[in-house]
Amino acid sequence: MSGAAAPIHRQAAPGAQPPAATPAVLVGRSVALVHEWFGATGGSEQVFRQIADLVPHGERFVLWQDRDATEPGLRESWLARTPLRRSKAAALPLMPLVWRTLSRERFDVVISSSHAFAHTVKLGSPETTTHLSYVHAPARYVWSPAFDGRGSNPLLRVPRRLLQSIDTRLSAHVHGYAANSREVQARIRQYWQRDAVVINPPVDVDWFAAAPASDRAQAREYLLGVGRWIPYKNFDLIVAIAEEARLPLVLAGSGPQEPQLRRLAERAAVPITFEVRPDRKRLRQLYWGARVLLFPVHEDFGIIPVEAQACGTPVIGLSRGGLLETVVDGETGFLVGSTEPADHASVVPRLGELSTERITAHATAFSPTRFAAEMTAWIDNECR
Template sequence: MTSTPPPPPRGLLVHEWIAPAGGSENVLEAMARAFPDADVRCLWNDAPARFRGRRLSETWLASTPLRRNKALAAAFCLPTWRMLPPDDFQWMLVSSHLFAHHARVRSSAGDVPKYVYVHTPARYVWTPEYDPRGQGLAVRSVAPLFRALDRRRAAEPLAFAANSRFVRERIAKAWGREAVVIPPPVDVRSIADARTWDTRLSDAERRTLDALPDLFLLGASRFTSYKRLDLVIDTAERLGVPAIVAGRGPDEGALRDRATRARVPVEVIASPSDALLRGLYRAASVLVFPAVEDFGIIPVEAQVLGTPVVTGPVGGQLETYEPGVTGITADSLTPDDLAAATSSALSLPPFDGAAATARFSSEVFEERIRHFVTG
C-alpha cells in the first residue's frame, strides 16, 4: 500500500504594501510562484488583481486614510507588524524595504521562523543621503529611535538575503548581520522574445516608436527627484543628441518643463505600457541611468534587448552590467562625465543581451529563493 506523502510545510509571504506597479511587487510575485501554496500578508493591497486567487490578508491600516500617506503610516507600521494574527505557519519569507522585517507571527510552537529578503534597510532612516524623504527635520529627529528599534528587530530573523552586494554592505553596517546576495528577478525570457510583447503594442504606440530618431538617449525611471532624470537631458545636451524620458511619478510636470527648455529635442513619455517601454529599450542607442539604486532592474531590462547602459559610480546598478562590454561607468554624475561615458557607450560593439542577463532571470531567482528558505 502506497502511503500518501505529507503536505508541504505551510508558509507565509510578508510584504510592506502592494502597489499596482513596482520592483518589490515583482519580487513578491516571483516569491509567490516559488511557493504557490503560501499565504500573503501585507499592510494594504492597492492591486487586488495581482494576487487574485491567493489567500491574502491586509492589516488594520488598509481601512484607514494612512494607506494614502506612506510617510505618516511608517510609525504605525512598527506596532502593526508585531500584532499579526497567530497561525501555525512553519516559516515566513519577508520582502522588506521599510519595516516588514519587524513582522512577527506566533504559532502553537512559538514564533514562526523568519527569513528576510532585503531590498534595502529603510533609506530615509539609514541612508537619507540617497532619499530626500529622510532629510526633513521631522524624520531626522526620530531617526535615532527608529534605528535603535530597527537594529533590535534585525536580530530576530534566521537569515537575510540582499538584492545586491551594495545592499549587503548596508545590512552589515546598519544591522550587523551577514546576508547572501540573491539578485531580484527580471523577466529575461519574455523581454528577449519580442513576439511576446510586440503584438501588444497599440497603433498609437507603434506610431510613437516609428517616429523615434535613429540616435537617441533613453532615461527610464520613476519621475521623482532622486532618480535624477534631469541629468539624462543634461547629457543629451552635452552630446547634441535627442533624448526620451519615460516613466511615471510626481515630477512629471517639472520634467516636461525641463524638456521644453532643452537645447536638443526631448520627449517625455508618461506611464508607458510594458510593451512600449520594451520598444523604447530596443530602439535606444544608450540607456543613461543616473540614479543610485539598491539594485537597478531597468538597466538589466535594457541590456536584454542589446542596449548598453551608462550609470554613475555608486550603487547596486554597477552589479548589473559588464563594464566595457554591456555598459560604461561614469567617473561622476556631472553632465560632463556622464556625456564622456555615454560617448564611449555609443562605440561599444553589439552584444548578446539574453546571454549577458541570463543570471538575472526569474527562473534563477525562484530556484535561489526556494533554496534560501528550505535549504
Template sequence: MPAPRSHPRTALVHEWISARAGAEQVFEVLAGQFPHADLHALSCEPGVDLDLAGRTVRTTALDALRGHRALALPLMAPAWWAHARDVRGGYDLVLTSHHAFATSNRLVAPGGTHLAYVHTPARYVWSPELDGRGTSPLLAPARRVLSALDRDAARRLTAVAANSAEVAARVERFWHREAVVIHPPVDVAAFAVPGPDTLDLPAGFLLALGRFVPYKNHLAAIEVGERLGRPVVVAGRGPLAGALRARAATSRVPVLVLDSPTGAVVREVLRRASVLLFPTVEDFGIVPVEAMASGTPVVAPARGGSGETVLDGVSGALVEDLGVPALTAAVARAEACAPGACRERALAFDVPRFQERIRTWVGQHAGGLG
C-alpha cells in the same frame, strides 16, 4: 483529526503594494515559487498588475492610509504587530520581502523559520541623506526609536539575503547581520522578444527610464542629449512629471516625456533606444538589466547595484562621476557594446537563476520549500 499537511504553513510578506516596481516583481516571482503560501502586505493598492495566481493579499490596518504613506511611516512596526493577532496560529516559514518595516511582522510560530529578502534597510531611518523622508518634522524625532525597533526585528530573523553587495554591506553595518547576496530576477525573455514598433520615436534617442523623482536625475539625461545633439525620451511616472515636461519644452533637442507608460511601451523604448542613461546610485537597479536584456547598452555609476550588473566595455559604460560631462563622454563607449553581449550579460539575472538560489537558500535554513 485533521490530515497532516504535506508542506509547512508558509507566509510571504511584503511592504506596501502600490505599483509594479522592482520589489513587487520580486514578490510576484516568490508568490509563483511558493504556490501554497498565504500573502500578506502592509497595504495593497487595487489594480496593481501582479500575477499572484488569484490569491488575496491580506493587509494590515494601515491599508486605510495607503494614500498617506508619510503619516503611516512611524506606525508600520505596530501595524505589523497588530496584524499578527488577526492571524490564527503562526507560520512554520515566513519569507519577508523588506525595504521598510516588514521584518517587524510576528507571523512566525515558535520554533519556525523567518527569512528576509532585503531590498534595503529603511533608508529614511538609517540613511536620511539618501531619503528626505527621514528629515521630515514628523519622522526625524522618531528615527532613534525606529532604528532600535528595526535592529531588534533583524536580530530575530533566522537568516538574511540581500539584493546586492551594496545592500549586504548596509545590512552588516546597520543590522549587524551577515547577508548572502541573491540578485533580483528579471524576465529576460519578455525583453528579448522583438515587438512591433507602435510609437513615433526619434532615431538614435537616449533613454531615461524610472520614477519621476529627484534622485533619479532625469534632468541630467536631458542635458546629455543637448550636449550631444541627440533626442531624449524620458519615461516613468511620479511627482516631477510636470517639471520634466516644462524642461522638455525649453530643450535645445527634441525631448519626449512618456508619463505612466504601459509595460508594452517600456519594452519598446528599451528595445529601440541607442543607450539607457541611468545616472543614479541604486541598491540594485532592475532597469539596467531590462535594458541589457533588450540588447541596449547602459551608462551607469560604478557604485551601487549597477556596478554589479553592468560590465564596463561589454554591456555598457560605468562612470565614477555622475556629472553631465562624464555621462556625456560615456555614451560613445556604451554605444560600442554589441547587443548580443548585452543580452548575454542579462541572462545572469534571469528568473530561473533567482529561483534556484532562493530554493537553495530556503532549503539551507528551512529544510525545503513552502
C-alpha cells in the same frame, strides 16, 4: 488584521500537492509571505510575485494595496482601512506596530520581502517559526536618507534614531537574511550587524530579448530614461546629459515630478518626448529603439538596467550601488564616477565599441530560473 481571541496555528492542507518548484522543505508546512505596501509596477512587487510563485500555498500579507494595483489574493492589514494608506511617510512610524499586530495566526515559516519594516513581522515564536527575510534595502529614509533625501530633514533626526532602534530590536527573531545585491548585503552588516547571502532579483530577460522583428529593427536614434519621476532618480540630470550629448531624449514612467520635467523639456535644447505609464510591450519597444539607457542614480540593485541590456541596449550610469553588479564597464555600458552631465555625455560616442550580443548575453545571468534556484537553495538550507 486582528484574529480570534487565542492564537491559531495554521497547518498546510492535508494531502496538498504544491508544484514541483516549491522548495521541498516547505511541503507540508504552513507559510506566510509578507511584503510592504503593494504598488502596481514596482521592482520589489515583481520579486514578491516570484517568491509567491515558488510557494503557491503561502498566505500573502501586505500593509495595503495601492489603488492602481489589482493583485488578487492579498490580505491587507488594518492600516488599509485608515486614511494613512494614502501617505507612506505619515504611516511609516506606525508600521512596526502594524506588523506586530498583523494577525493572531501562527505559521511554520515566514518569508518577508522587506524595504521598510516588513522584516519585523512576527507570526509565531522563534522556537516554532522560521523567519527568512529577503531585503531590497534597509529603509533608506531611516538608515541612509542621504541617498534620496527622504528623512534627511534635521527635524527628523531624533525620530529617525528611534526608528533605527525599533527596527533593530524588533527584527532580532529573523533567522536568515538574503540581500538583493552586494550593496544591500554591506548595509545589512553595517546597520543590523547581521550576515546575508546575496540573491539578485529576477528579471524576465527572455521576454525582453524576444521582441518582434519590427521592434528589433528600429534605428536606435534617441537616449532613454526610465523610472519613477521622483527627485532621487535624477531625471533632471538625464535631461542635462541629453543636452550635452545633443541627442533627442525619451522619458518613460510617471511620478510627481512630471510638471517640473515638462517645464525642463520646454526649455531644453534637444527634443524630449514623454511616455507616461507605458505598458510592458511599449516599454520593450522603447528599450529596443534606444541608443542607450541613461541611469545616473545610486540604486540598491536596479531592474531597469537589466531589462534594457536584455534588449541589447547599453547603459550609462553611476559607478555606485547595484550598477556595479549589473553593468560591465566598457563591455555592456559605461560607469561614470561623477554626476556632471558632461562626464556622462562624453562616453556616448563610445557606444559603438560595444557588442549588442555581449550585452544581451550578460543579461541572462539575472533570469527568473536562476532566482528560483538560488531562493530554493537558501530556503532549504535555512529551514533544515
